[in-house]
Amino acid sequence: MKRLTKAERQENLKERLDEDPFLIDRELAELFNVSIQTIRLDRLELGIPEVRERIKSVARQASSKVKSVQSEEIIGELIDIQLNDGGISILESTEELVLEKSKIVRGHHIFAQANSLAVAIIDADAALTGSAEVRYNRPVYVGERLVAKAKVEKIKGNRFYVKVETKINGESVFKGEFIIFSVKDDLMNREG
Amino acid sequence: MKRLTKAERQENLKERLDEDPFLIDRELAELFNVSIQTIRLDRLELGIPEVRERIKSVARQASSKVKSVQSEEIIGELIDIQLNDGGISILESTEELVLEKSKIVRGHHIFAQANSLAVAIIDADAALTGSAEVRYNRPVYVGERLVAKAKVEKIKGNRFYVKVETKINGESVFKGEFIIFSVKDDLMNREG
DNA sequence: AATTAATTAGTAGCAGGTCTTAAAATGAGC
DNA sequence: GCTCATTTTAAGACCTGCTACTAATTAATT
Structure with missing residues (x-):
């Protein structure tokens, strides 16, 4: 992947992590062909927490999500x-x-x-x-x-x-x- | 909580982590009033992975679970x-x-x-x-x-x-x- | 060339571990 | 009591994936 501008990269980063919150900084760095520090700066600027926090919040919702999907009081x-x-x-x-x-x-x-x-x-x-x-x-x-x-x-x-x-x-x-x-x-x- | 036997503690440990996979060794140690090392030995013997792995596996199921709950072909x-x-x-x-x-x-x-x-x-x-x-x-x-x-x-x-x-x-x-x-x-x- | 923005590097420190080796503590049997 | 095996603690080195901070380097822009 060729180098993107900062703005493009950050947009892309958000999407990537939305799809797959398990990605660690090193993998993202390789993906965007930048250094790990750059990725960390990006996350900092975008307010995206570290991988373990991301995973935790997915896991936390996991128990309640099963509930919330099924237990919607109104369908639609x-x-x-x-x-x-x-x-x-x-x-x-x-x-x-x-x-x-x-x-x-x-x-x-x-x-x-x-x-x-x-x-x-x-x-x-x-x-x-x-x-x-x-x-x-x-x-x-x-x-x-x-x-x-x-x-x-x-x-x-x-x-x-x-x-x-x-x-x-x-x-x-x-x-x-x-x-x-x-x-x-x-x-x-x-x-x- | 008074001291349990090894077997009792390990049984109890399994249940606890089943209910709440987010518990870290330190918390478990306090809970059972033993040292952290003991908890780690227990986990080793029981084949229970560390907290971050436990959380990960919960999170991994999360994405697929939402689907499987709703899309059951048969209810009941x-x-x-x-x-x-x-x-x-x-x-x-x-x-x-x-x-x-x-x-x-x-x-x-x-x-x-x-x-x-x-x-x-x-x-x-x-x-x-x-x-x-x-x-x-x-x-x-x-x-x-x-x-x-x-x-x-x-x-x-x-x-x-x-x-x-x-x-x-x-x-x-x-x-x-x-x-x-x-x-x-x-x-x-x-x-x- | 000078300034600014963006990127990279390096260091220290943290949480929550693993893995290993070794020393205590405890309990049971005699 | 003493002995021996089990169980529990302790201590140290190392790991991952970070944060937080400082400093240097490399584009861009004017």
């Missing part, structure tokens, strides 16, 4: 919401959501987006899904952008009837009708 | 299966599956278990969920063991009608009826 990104009325969420279909062979998004992820949206728009301490009726209109592939739109159709006591339709570029790929219950705190704190 | 553990007939899967409800406040398992996880089971029992190159009708009978709390039982009710061409019931200690908590489509490979390889 809430972009609009009117409590007890409606809402919209967007989910990018990434590799993680997909069947390895066919690259088709597993159905339960589409359900999860719709279900968590339906729950989210309920104005209550907590809401639980009581039942759902869903239909998948066509398979969803990696990279497609799932836009779920929820609408509260009817409210009867603590029962909320919510319709969700998920579209890709305006094409309907999923429809669901959910019955959501709002739950009082005292009910929830009972021992399971 | 398949413990019995008869293709095109029925199957059983078990899912332990851990903290990761749960709403933070209420400690109730989010509905889409229960759906995911049932749905992936329904798909798994279909004898085909690939199977996709066409529609589902589900009912949640009662909230599921952390620690409860979800046993999902699927039964193929009817087959019509490439349409499979599958009923899934999920129970905890024999008590029904979830029922679902799924229509699953088996898919031919050429259909799946079309560009999305």
Whole structure:
């Protein structure tokens, strides 16, 4: 690799370490064909910690990350919401959501987006899904952008009837009708 | 902490480091009230690497783990299966599956278990969920063991009608009826 | 040529080890 | 008590991958 300017090198450095935080200064020095001191200066200027600290922070997140990925309360990104009325969420279909062979998004992820949206728009301490009726209109592939739109159709006591339709570029790929219950705190704190 | 025997200490050491791989020898020495040398001997005998290596291996798994958790093709553990007939899967409800406040398992996880089971029992190159009708009978709390039982009710061409019931200690908590489509490979390889 | 910016070199020191050799301490058996 | 094996400490040299600092060298720029 030919010599880059300082600015280029530092940009590149950031990316490299983002991809692979295990790289030590010596390896980076060889990579950019500069001295180790230069790399250390770069890290200093960029506020990038040493390799052992980088690894530590990756490891620290490791335990909690498994949690945070799975335990997102809402699947997808809430972009609009009117409590007890409606809402919209967007989910990018990434590799993680997909069947390895066919690259088709597993159905339960589409359900999860719709279900968590339906729950989210309920104005209550907590809401639980009581039942759902869903239909998948066509398979969803990696990279497609799932836009779920929820609408509260009817409210009867603590029962909320919510319709969700998920579209890709305006094409309907999923429809669901959910019955959501709002739950009082005292009910929830009972021992399971 | 009073002095333990060598064997006790070593057992204990393994557990400790399993819980918290970040512990350095000095901390362990204080913990067990022995010298650092003793801890090092213990690690040597037990084949436990030094703290930096332990952290590294945690970090190394981190990147791949995020993927593997989410992209499991089957949610829960398949413990019995008869293709095109029925199957059983078990899912332990851990903290990761749960709403933070209420400690109730989010509905889409229960759906995911049932749905992936329904798909798994279909004898085909690939199977996709066409529609589902589900009912949640009662909230599921952390620690409860979800046993999902699927039964193929009817087959019509490439349409499979599958009923899934999920129970905890024999008590029904979830029922679902799924229509699953088996898919031919050429259909799946079309560009999305 | 003079000045400034960027790079390289060199030294001391640190954390958390390894590996080796050797000396104590402890416990069990007689 | 004494003896012997096990267990525990201790001490020293060396290692990696740094930090922190000082100083020298090498481009660029004016």
